[in-house]
Amino acid sequence: RGAAHWEQIDGALVRFLVCGPLHWLGLADLAGAEANAPASEFRLTPHFFSLISAAEFSVLENPQRLALQAAGTITVPVSAPRADRYQAARLADWLLPLQPESYSYQLTTASLRRAQLQGIDVRQALAFLQRASGAALPPAVQRALQRFAQHRSEVRLQPTVVLRVSSEALLQQLQQHPHVGSFLGERLGPLTVMVPERSWEKLRAALLDYGLLLDCELVETDAAPDD
Known part of the structure; x- marks a missing residue:
């Protein structure tokens, strides 16, 4: 498909070989930008060079x-x-x-x-x-x-946002609302419900359209300017 698609084809094959068989066999060490991040760097081990050279490939007894x-x-x-x-x-x-x-x-x-x-x-x-x-x-x-x-x-651990309301009746109304309710997740209690982390800004807009201003603790507001 040409050089423009190298990353999708040849690059993907190289990544698979390095992060897969070469790493599994101890022929390549992997490293990522931070803990638990996907591998972004690698180095060939001495075993790799022993394998491709004429020298005897030694294995510990x-x-x-x-x-x-x-x-x-x-x-x-x-x-x-x-x-x-x-x-x-x-x-x-x-x-x-x-x-x-x-x-x-x-x-x-x-x-x-x-x-x-x-x-x-x-x-x-x-x-x-x-x-x-x-x-x-x-x-x-x-x-x-x-x-x-x-x-x-x-059991599952996941990042989430919690919406807390002033009354159980209000929460029920919000859950039943066709637009607002689409951004609400699992109910946690009489006054609380989960909100997917990626959806909270859309929820804020939906609540404003519903007629409610959201008191949001997820963003820091700038201090009021001095007179």
């Missing part, structure tokens, strides 16, 4: 085991078996390294759902983590994964 912490983080030493590094990357989300000479990952509901799409169920994940760590799994992590297998996602 006593690879280290990965470690699973009670918080659901997985620390994988760079000397861990490549298959274990690859499997950990399939099971968990990548984090900035918590320790030198290691990779760090976080078990999340999103990562477990992604693993299931690749044919890895929770039973297999638990078996892998126990084998690769060589230790009993933290009880809390084991319970959480088993519960996820039964109920999927049960």
